Amino acid sequence: MINRILIPDILQPVSHYCHAVEANGIIWVSGLVGMNFDGTIPENTKEQFDIAMKDLDTCLVAAGGSCSDVVKVRVFLTDINDRTIINPKRIEYFGEHKPASTLLEISALVDPRMKVEIEAEAVIIK
Secondary structure: OEEEEOOOOOOOOOOOOOOEEEEOOEEEEEEEEOOOOOOOOOOOHHHHHHHHHHHHHHHHHHOOOOHHHEEEEEEEEOOHHHHHHHHHHHHHHHOOOOOEEEEEEOOOOOOOOOOEEEEEEEEOOO
């Protein structure tokens, strides 16, 4: 069974997708950005990443998972030098659990004010 998850309390998708999909204990979380539910976007990368990470956790929990189930993350930054700004939050969130990870610098996100996006895959072992 495929469980498509839309969460009413976080930014709604800007296109034809859902926040997360769970099937047979595998969770795919769509790209999450640093935009608040009310549409505001903080100017700095750290605050944007904090929002995205909070929403990531919300999606994982809604799909029946947690940070310790994450096996892969992808982070997209419009300025690769911001890695040092977001890394402390990643370390705080994942703790001893270290997922596989890809970090990419990209030219832009869907809104020019956005600086960071994160997506994840998780596996729930039953």
